[in-house]
Amino acid sequence: MSDMETLYQQKMNRYFTAMRNGKPDMVPIRPFAAEVTAVHAGMTCQDVTQDYNLAFEAMLKCCRDFDWDATVPNMVYVWTGLVQSAALNYYAMPGVQIPPTTGFQYIEPPENRANMREEDYDELIEDPTAFLADRWLPRVTHTIQGPGEPNTFANNITLLSGMAAMKNYFNAYGPHISRLRSETGTPCAIAGILKSPFDILADKLRGYRALCMDMFTKPEKVTAACEALTPHLLYVAKRTSDPAKQLPVALWLHRGCVPFLSPSQFEKFFWPPLKHIICELWKDGIQTLFYAEGTWNPNLKYIKELPEQSIIYHVDRGDIFEVHREVGHKFCLSGGIPNDLLAFGTPEDIREHVKKVIHGVAGDGGYICDASAIMQDDTKIENLRTMCEAVREFGQY
Amino acid sequence: MSEEKKQCKRPPGTCLSWEEAKQRYGEIKGNEEQIQNIWEQNDAEAYDYLWQCLLSF
Structure with a gap:
């Protein structure tokens, strides 16, 4: 086995163990790096x-230059x-x-x-x-x-x-x-695409503002539309998923966070079809990367209903320490390093925050370090580098 | 959600079903199962295009 393949196997094992809420040799680094590349x-x-092809080259350069355990x-x-x-x-x-x-x-x-x-x-x-x-x-x-x-x-x-x-x-x-x-020893972080039925209705079909009115004026139609979309979204998620069932399907969540929906709207419209899809995927052994963009902590009582290990719960603006207390025993967590800190903070700010998050949520494994949201072109390169170095410094088991 | 509500008129993975498509040809003289399989594989690509446009782009 080549040195690069050995490195790949080490990283893949580290990443996979953490995703299944286990304790690997060290905290994995999986940055969702977009325009920052x-x-x-x-x-x-x-x-x-x-x-x-330029995007691919930019990602390859990042994987050569930074010590990442998995990447999109x-x-x-x-x-x-x-x-x-x-x-x-x-x-x-x-x-x-x-x-x-x-x-x-x-x-x-x-x-x-x-x-x-x-x-x-x-x-x-x-x-x-x-x-x-x-x-x-x-x-x-x-x-x-x-x-x-x-x-x-x-x-x-x-x-x-x-x-x-x-x-x-x-x-x-x-x-x-x-x-x-073969060139960087870096595993792929995700496979496949999933969106929540309500988000598709909001983002691509009715638009969020019109859908807000529809929830009051024709709630039965909104529910029926979400139900009609559900088998198709499940099918596409399965069809695009990792055949080896190691990598999670990525679920990019938009309008389910606070304050876009009230708790009763979330419970009525957003959650039932999405929960159904996630549970069906897990019955087939397919994990979901639950990319909870925005503030989701008020919805944790619903997240808890999901089967153990069925998701990796990604924390954006929610309090990651509360998330760990509430659902850390069931699911691996990722994220929690604020993008504004990566954009405007100092390397020392980043180092301290990474240390705090690792000490707070990673003690028993089940944590993958990443920014809170996708890193765009405002992320400072020196802060990204510091984040990775700090994970290696504080994230050894 | 009830199973009945999840029943689809046009099932996931299908745009034009083989039952609809074969009307173009009249009697199928050879191995229909083989022809149907190939049709359905290609039809699923059209389905992918539509739903990937909606979901990914």
């Missing part, structure tokens, strides 16, 4: 969003080449609509131009896939025509080029992940 590699946001192969996941080929209209792209030094932006349309209209609920509920093809895709692209609308050359070419771009992009991941392993 471009900063470290001397590139722009445009470089790493427009050319995924490309955390700047939205390749704007695909956005262009598929003619998606809901992104502001670096170097196109926004400066090349600004990260890509998702644009939620105003309520009166929502990509799913108020009157569309029954159609979505009846057949979500047909709704996506016939209603959603024409509304979220510059070129695709809906049924009954005049066909165009641009319509046909968009379908061809969008599909080609997606295959091109996804097929590039295999060789890149192999390079991460």
Whole structure:
């Protein structure tokens, strides 16, 4: 076995043991590093969003230069080449609509131009896939025509080029992940994609503000829409998951945090379908990385309902010490190093905070060090380096 | 959630079912199972495209 493969096996064992809430040889480091990889590699946001090969190179450089135990192969996941080929209209792209030094932006349309209209609920509920093809895709692209609308050359070419771009992009991941392993000894941190049914309704279909009204005016339709989306989201999560069942499916959570939903709304609309999906995945041995963006501590009583080890609970703005007291016996935790500290703090601030978190939550294992949220281009490189060094200093078992 | 409510008119992984697609051809003269399998594999790619656009991009 090569030295790099030995290193890979050590890191993979460390990461996997922690994810199953065990105690590895040391606290694993798994930074979700997005545009900060471009900063470290001397590139722009445009470089790493427009050319995924540059994004891959930036990540490889980070994995060579920092001692990471696992990484997302490309955390700047939205390749704007695909956005262009598929003619998606809901992104502001670096170097196109926004400066090349600004990260890509998702644009939620105003309520009166929502990509799913108020009157569309029954159609979505009846057949979500047909709704996506016939209603959603024409509304979220510059070129695709809906049924009954005049066909165009641009319509046909968009379908061809969008599909080609997606295959091109996804097929590039295999060789890149192999390079991460053979050239840097770094395992992949996640596999697959999952969103909560309510978040999909909020982010991509009705929009958050319109959905807030719908919860009062047509609650039964909101519930039925979430239920209709559920089997599809479960299917995609399983289909894109790690065949070896070592890596978790990543669940990126948006609107379930405080204060976007009241406790009763969370309990009624958000939680039941999501809990169902997570439990079904776990029945198949697939863990979920529960990436709890924002403040989630008031929802911990629901999180506790999940089967032991079924999730890795990622802490963003919640109090990680309270999270550890409440659910640390059931689940591995990750995160807890504030992004504002990484952006504006000093290396000594970072060192002290890492020490405090490790001493507070990592004593029995089951902790993976990471920033609270995805690291964009405001993260100071010296602070990122200090975070990694401090984990090695204080995180030995 | 009840199992009934989770039943789908068009199941996950399917855009155009083989039952719909084979209407194009009339009688299938050879091994229909093989033809159906290949159809369903490719159809699932179209499904992936739609749902990946929704979920990942």
